[in-house]
Amino acid sequence: MIHPAEQLTLPNRAAAPPPARFPLVAGVAPLAAAGVIWAITGSAFSLVFAALGPVIAVASMVDARRTRRTGLRAEARAYAAAVEALRADVAARHETLRQSAWARSPAVGTILGGADDAGLWHRAHGPTVVLGSGEVDSGLRVNGPGDTAEERELRRWAATLSDAPLTVDPRGGIGIVGPLPLVRAFARGLLVQVCFAHPPDRCALPAEPGAGWEWTAVLPHAGAGPPAQTVVVTEGRVPTSPASGADPLVIALAETAGELPPGCATIVRVHGPLRAEIIASAAHARATRFRPELVSTEDAARFAASLREAAVAIGLVRHARPLPRSVALGELHGQGTASGGRGLEAVIGVGEDGEVSLDLVAAGPHAVVGGTTGSGKSELLVTWVAAMAARYSPEQVTFLLVDFKGGAAFGPLRALPHCVGLITDLDAAEAERALRSLTAELRYREEAIRSAGARDIAEIVPAAALPRLVIVVDEFATMLDAFPGLHARFVDIAARGRSLGVHLILCTQRPAGVVRDALLANCSLRVSLRVNNRADSIAVIGTDGAARLAQDQPGRCLVDAGAGIRPCQVATTLPGDISAIAELTPAGTPSRRPWLDPLPARVTLRDLRAAVAAERDAGREADREGYLLGLLDEPDRQRYRVARYLPERDGNLLVIGGAGSGKSSVLDALAANGSPGFERVEFVAPDVEAAWDALAKAHGELAAGGTGEARLLLLDDLDSLWARWEPEYQMKTAELLAGLLRDGRAYGLRLVIAVQRVAVLQGLSGLCQATLLLRMPSRLDHLAAGGDGALFDPSLAPGGGSWQGLRIQTPHPGPGARPLAAGTPTPSILDCAGTLLVVSAAPGRAAGMLRAAPGGRRTVVEISAPAPGRLARIEPGDAAPGTVFVGDAESWQAQWALMAALRAHAVIVFDGCSVGDFRMISRRRELPPALAPGRGHAWMLCPDGTLGRVSLPVAPRLE
Incomplete structure (x- = not known):
């Protein structure tokens, strides 16, 4: 705008001349002159001059009017020229003003162009700023006396500047x-x-x-x-x-x-x-x-x-570019295979300066990642691992993944040959196993570096001799909440990891107060996605910038790698990207696993034999003898080992486990796999008669000085049998077991006894030198059996337990693996020749069965009175050879003379009698063989003193 004092003036218009008047004097004067001449001369010709007066008068009036019109036209042309000059001046001034205004306030089109x-x-x-172009006050003012419409328009036009910038x-x-x-x-x-x-x-x-x-x-x-x-x-x-x-x-x-x-x-x-x-x-x-x-x-x-x-x-800002809202891992240019070096540089996304790379070796050795739910933590970890796997071979780097959200995020990474383990949702036992495995890994690396004559992993040549191990932990705070003791172990790993080539990437939603200073001191590489509060952001990157990141931008993060905080958009990794990396990874020797999966839920003898072959190939043959007992977990050595039971070394074995824990399968497997040095392996089924016979037989063999051969006796479910024996048999069984367990070693006899609880057989565990503890129904039962509380796990699969302080999985033997101990056939009472004396608790029933038995041709004599006081005496001479005498204990007591006369050459059968009846009639103190209820067996005492069992005929069916 120009100064408002600047004024312009309109040109003055000339005054219009008065209209021409008629020349009266000029018209009358010739008439007077003509009259005078005519009067003097008397000539009529002089009167002609009288006519000239009016002509001259009219001519003069016409000439005056013509002159007036000419002047008016000249003055109008001069005024118009002056107005046009004024308009041109105003237009020029307008253009100057317009250019000056646009120069002060450039148009957007000018700026963009x-x-x-x-x-x-x-x-x-x-x-x-310029809103647009329009009319503004020009600051020009046109003065002048004129007030015609044209002059008013001229004044308005001069005062208005069109196409000028409207600024505010x-x-x-x-x-x-x-x-x-x-x-x-x-x-x-x-x-x-x-x-x-x-x-x-x-x-x-x-x-x-x-x-x-x-x-x-x-x-x-x-x-x-x-x-x-x-x-x-x-x-x-x-x-x-x-x-x-x-x-x-x-x-x-x-x-x-x-x-x-x-x-x-x-x-x-x-x-x-x-x-x-x-x-x-x-x-x-x-x-x-x-x-x-x-x-x-x-x-x-x-x-x-x-x-x-x-x-x-001009140096006002660094060279940078905008961050995209998303970027795919395949779009990054820095994903090629690393040409050399001992770092772990990998491109994870895009920043203002271009692609953003992280190097755990150069900027680490460890990293902390913070981010709330939905901020893209898991995506960042997957991309970071995939980016390292794309650049480095498994001989250079391996990954151990720990995910406390079920493992869904890390699942696709298992396809990478670099992945040596995926741990999800540890329980207390698995957490302890994790600690021991990680500690063992540090010891292994220390020994490997020391053996190579190096001070740290960077000096080992070739580099593939010991790949770097990156431990990635998602939901680190959740893990520490469940197992606070893990923090000290991670502090130890962080302190020793740089020289050993072990790197941590710890990710958590709540960094403040979780990742403590002792751990943070070794975590130089910091990455924070969006967090919920300033404290979490400051805990990771030292500023509150991460708390101000947009909620609708997952994957946007701030990176502090030691050179200032940089914004970054993390790349997205799809399962197809991971598959492509896995396919392009050169095939090589499988990576050594610092972490083994938990023991399998099912192991077979074939698996154990394959493991034995693997141990032999690896040069681990220190324990080559004995029965294959199971697969043993040794996290302190980062391996599985075949557990063996060597009777000569380990002594008697007690197998303890609850119902369905696999006790019988352990005994079956021992019977099936065999072992040099033990010629006989007998499996004794949990049967009242078979178990008693086996114990009695073994005791008799020991009493006779042994059999001269090594023998393994397997007793299943002994406490269940114990509950079915009568008190006298229980006492006798305890005596037999104690003798066999105590003295059997000298004669080559070893016992393997399976029970559910040791409280039933007091002192049994003290006589067994080795104990295999399988799954127990409760922690109290586990502790009562002498187990380590840390090894209690009610979720163990059948066959899972502990052996010598370590977790074990015993084998499933497969079908046909149970060789039962050979038992003595039970003869039938019908096969007994000669006179037969039957002492029965129900003599009438016994006599009826004998008479009705198929092929029963013998005379059956009931010595019991049909009613009290009517007992008939039978003389010994009345007994024909082959006669069967049947009576209850009381009747036989009354017929004692008959009993005394016949017992020297007759077989005595005790049917349904008590031990007291047996002793009263037989006059012997030993316990007869145990009888299983409902089996139809009875005691049989032969004339030569042999005591055994006999089977009774089946009672006839009543129609």
Whole structure:
């Protein structure tokens, strides 16, 4: 604008001359002269002059009028020329003013076209922005006396400057109303001007733009600070609060004026691409119409990129590029195979400076990753592992994965040949096993480095001799909540890991207070995705920046690798990417596993024999003899080992386990696998008669000085048998067992006894030198059996237990693996020749069975009285050879003479009698053989004193 004092003046119009009058004197004078001449001369010719007067008068009047019209035309031409000159002057002045105004406030088109690059951040643009082009006050004033319509129009035209920039001060806030596509295009034009006018160190935009404004992230102003001014673009009533305390420059967008936040000093309504109007403004009148400055997203994005390049060129910002909302692992260029070196550099995503790589060796040796649910923690870990696997072979790096969310996130990584273990949801026993395995791994590496004559893993040549091990733990806080003791072990690993090539990546939702200083001191590499509070962000990266990351941007993180905090968008890894990495990995020797899976739930003898062959190939043959007892877990040595039972060394074996724990299978397997040095292996089924006979037979053999051969006697479910024996048999069994367990070793006899509880047989465990403890129903039972409380696990599969302080899985023997001890056939009472004396608790029933038995041709005599007081005496001479005498114990007592006369050559059968009856009639003190209820067996005492069993005929069916 020019100074208002500058004035212009309209040209003066010439005054119009008076109209021409008739020349009366000139017309009368010739008449008077003609009369005088005629009077003097009397000549009539003189009267002709009298006619000249009127002619001259008329001619003079016509000439005067002509002259007046000519003057008027000349004056009009001069006035028009002066007005035109004035118009040209005003137009020239308008153009000068217009150019000066656009030069002070460049149009958006000029800025986007690059025609004003010299003015970028160097010209004093002032605190204004251009809304568009329209009419403004030019500051020119035209003075003059004229008041015609043309002159009034000239004055108005001179005072108005058209196609001029309409500028406003944006610091009071600008509200834009209209259809959102047009409103956003208008706001983009305003942002372009603000960022063009103000350098990044004076003006800043939010680092995380909202939806539809992603292009602003490219601007060098995005995230800059601390600025003098913060610009906030909002769609809605409440604008985003700036980080600093300064009032923000708000550009508010809405479809209606009622949706705008209060306090906007300038409000504009956009009607269309070519028409807009001012609703409120301190600088312009209400309803002022203008042509708005609209900018497309593509033009704005190109401008943002060029502006960043300009900022980089003059050193206002680092060379950077915007972070994408997502990126795929396959799109990264740094995924090629590593050409050399001893680091673990891997590209995990994209940052402002390009691709972001992390190196656990150079920036570690350990890393802490923080992030709340939904922030992309698991995706980051999968991408990091996959990126390392893509660059390094299994001979260079291996991975042990620990996931306390069930293993779903790490599941695809198991396809990588680098993966040496996946641990999910440990229980107490598995946690202890984990500690021992990790400690063993450190010992193994220390020994390997010492054997190589090196000080740390970096000096080992070739590098493949000892690959680096990366332990990745998801939900580290959850693991420590369940097992607090693990923290000390991880501190130990962190302290010793650098030289041993063991690296930790610990990920947790709640870093504050979980990863303690002793562990953090060795975790130099820090990565934080979005967290819920400032404390968690500060605990990981030292600032609260991670607490301000956008919720709708998973995978966005801040990385601190020792060179400052950098933003990064983590790449997404798909299962197909992992499969492709696995397929492209060169085949080689399977990686040594520092962590073995828990023992399998089922082991067979074939598995054990294969394991024996593997031990032989590995040169581990220290324990080559004995029975294959099971597969033993040795986490301290990071291996499985075949457990053996050597009777000569281990002595008697007690197998303890609850119902369904696999006790019988252990005995079956021992009987089936065989072992040199033991010629006889007898499996005694849990049968009352068979077990008694086996114990009695073994005791008799020992009493006779042994059999001269090594013998293994397997007794199954002994406590169940004990409960079915009568008290006298229980006492005798305890006596027999004690003698066999105590004295059998001298005669080559060893016992393997399976029981559910040892409390039934007091002192049994003290006479058994070895104990195999299988699954027990409760911890109390486990402890009562002498087990280690740390090894109690009610979820063990059948055959699972503990042996010599270690976890064991005993084999399933397979079908046909149970060789029963050969028993003595039980003769039938019908096969007994000669006289037969039957002492029966039910003599009538016994006599009836004998008479009705098939082939029963013998005489059956009942010696019992049919009623009290009617007992008939039978003389010995009355007994014909082969006669069967039947009576109860009382009757036989009454017929004692008959008993005394016949017993020397007759077989005595005790049917359903008690031990007392047996002793009373037989006059012998030993216990007769045990009888199984319901089997139809009876005691038989032969004339030579042999005591055994006899089977009775089946009672006839009643029709």
